[in-house]
Amino acid sequence: MVAAWAGITAITAQWLGQNHAPLSFDQSHHFLLALGYRDILAHPGQWARLLSYAIYYPPLFHTSLAAMMLLGGVSLQYAPLINSFWLLMLMVPTWLLGRKAFGRAAGLAGALLVALIPASAGLAREVLMELCLAAMVAWTVWALERSQGLSRRRWLLALGALAGLGMLAKWTLVLYLLGPLAWCLVSGRRQGRVVDWPGVAWGLLIAGAVCLPWYLHSPATLIKNMLINAGPVALREGDPAVFSLAGLLYYPLSLVNHQMFLPLALLVAVGLATVLTRRREAGAMALVWFLSGLVLITLLRNKDSRYLYPLLAPACLLAVGWAGMLGRRWLRWAALAGVLALAALHFGAVSYAWGPLARERVWRVAGQPLRLSGPKAVYARPPSPADWQMAAILGAARADWSRPGRPPRLGVLASLTYFNKMALESWAAAHGGGVCVVSVVKPTHWRPGQVERDMIHGLLGPDYLVTKTGGLGLDPDFGRVLREARKAVLPQARLVAAFPLPDGSRAELWRLGNDPARVVPPCN
Numbered sequence: 001m002v003a004a005w006a007g008i009t010a011i012t013a014q015w016l017g018q019n020h021a022p023l024s025f026d027q028s029h030h031f032l033l034a035l036g037y038r039d040i041l042a043h044p045g046q047w048a049r050l051l052s053y054a055i056y057y058p059p060l061f062h063t064s065l066a067a068m069m070l071l072g073g074v075s076l077q078y079a080p081l082i083n084s085f086w087l088l089m090l091m092v093p094t095w096l097l098g099r100k101a102f103g104r105a106a107g108l109a110g111a112l113l114v115a116l117i118p119a120s121a122g123l124a125r126e127v128l129m130e131l132c133l134a135a136m137v138a139w140t141v142w143a144l145e146r147s148q149g150l151s152r153r154r155w156l157l158a159l160g161a162l163a164g165l166g167m168l169a170k171w172t173l174v175l176y177l178l179g180p181l182a183w184c185l186v187s188g189r190r191q192g193r194v195v196d197w198p199g200v201a202w203g204l205l206i207a208g209a210v211c212l213p214w215y216l217h218s219p220a221t222l223i224k225n226m227l228i229n230a231g232p233v234a235l236r237e238g239d240p241a242v243f244s245l246a247g248l249l250y251y252p253l254s255l256v257n258h259q260m261f262l263p264l265a266l267l268v269a270v271g272l273a274t275v276l277t278r279r280r281e282a283g284a285m286a287l288v289w290f291l292s293g294l295v296l297i298t299l300l301r302n303k304d305s306r307y308l309y310p311l312l313a314p315a316c317l318l319a320v321g322w323a324g325m326l327g328r329r330w331l332r333w334a335a336l337a338g339v340l341a342l343a344a345l346h347f348g349a350v351s352y353a354w355g356p357l358a359r360e361r362v363w364r365v366a367g368q369p370l371r372l373s374g375p376k377a378v379y380a381r382p383p384s385p386a387d388w389q390m391a392a393i394l395g396a397a398r399a400d401w402s403r404p405g406r407p408p409r410l411g412v413l414a415s416l417t418y419f420n421k422m423a424l425e426s427w428a429a430a431h432g433g434g435v436c437v438v439s440v441v442k443p444t445h446w447r448p449g450q451v452e453r454d455m456i457h458g459l460l461g462p463d464y465l466v467t468k469t470g471g472l473g474l475d476p477d478f479g480r481v482l483r484e485a486r487k488a489v490l491p492q493a494r495l496v497a498a499f500p501l502p503d504g505s506r507a508e509l510w511r512l513g514n515d516p517a518r519v520v521p522p523c524n
Helices: 002-018 025-041 046-053 060-074 081-102 104-116 118-123 130-146 153-168 173-190 197-215 219-230 234-235 246-261 261-276 279-297 306-322 329-352 392-400 421-430 451-458 476-488
Strands: 360-364 370-371 409-412 436-438 463-468 494-500 508-511
Touching: 002 081, 002 104, 002 329, 025 046, 025 081, 025 360, 025 421, 046 197, 060 081, 060 130, 081 104, 081 130, 081 279, 081 306, 104 118, 104 306, 104 329, 118 130, 118 246, 118 306, 118 329, 118 370, 130 153, 153 173, 153 197, 173 279, 234 494, 246 261, 246 279, 246 306, 246 370, 246 494, 261 279, 261 306, 261 370, 279 306, 306 329, 329 370, 392 421, 392 463, 392 494, 392 508, 409 421, 421 436, 451 476, 463 476
Parallel strands: 409 436, 409 463
Antiparallel strands: 360 370, 463 508, 494 508
């Protein structure tokens, strides 16, 4: 298992070396948070700030990335390598759980499968929190299993520590644990085990000691942001209603079309049926973990395919579990080898558009596309050599700026996946700064009846403005501000340089007429 992980990590490093696409908006945000944590870790006297530096995201993933950058240096291109560590942390408990449920061979195959599926291939190459969360969910489920119905004291203490750490990965950990916890209690009662309530209390105390110092630093703001994310964000993004057909099918279709693809997803269904029909007690935890989590995330108004990822460990165990139940040893090994060979072909297809499964194949059922194979998933794709001109734009702004004492302030009027304010800001931060990238589109500051005036006021902050021809992204506010800028601001601005972009459009860097001697806030 470790050898396979090392090989996958080497492939990931090679892929990252070939990929030149900037980080997307969310990835850039996580990278910038990690840079802040890196500065805190570098100064032990400031370690208390670890509890208050970020309000919305718990710190486990970001501090792990910060530690990697503190030891190995800051690299925007190779920052996703931290997920190779978290991938190993996911593979180990998957192996342990699978070994107990379906046998040693199936446990090993399940651990390898979870590393090879398209979702893992993609998420391991992005600066996102899902691998960290999935690993902590898997470790916590393993501790639940080992507690034997919450009856073993030392495993209850370990469960508390792991659950506390998991809550520092993301608060949604609870959603993925409710089903396994309920099954743990039910199976323990069936076996005549008595819950060790003092041990449970100690476990809760340990969990609280680990995670509550962070959660209590600004609970009102955290709860407010969580409620916004649960409701208004879902409406703004156009997520389907919970009990609509699209809402109910959202995650099963995501499993088929993006996370595993149809052949492997069908093997998950085979595993579910096998556990149900054979009533194999040992495999019930994987079944309950997967199905209960699937139901709970479906009931959330906010939909995102990433929410399914912490359930892919039990899905992979089910996808190989049926093979682990086969009677003859050679048959078990042959079936498991076939599953892993299929996964490896998918891995090659979504990583490098390589192999017989690299061609896009879609089967339509009742008008619904079901992906059989292909070179792309929602997070997985071949490396991109395209240059989005981040270095050239920032370099041109630095070269044109002549006022000493402060860096130039740069605004961005685009919100594309690879061309946005956060992407330029993370690039500037990773390569030594020298440019302060600021927001110029602030809809929350626009007053009724004075929207145009407030849009123009937002453009008084930067010294430079980056505009773009062609599409600006899905957010219509960027187009509105650009139209106002072309009418009232750009006629008095000076065009510094233009840059061709990979989508066939052109980025333009403008020197605005704002007074360079004006008082500006510090650049965060």
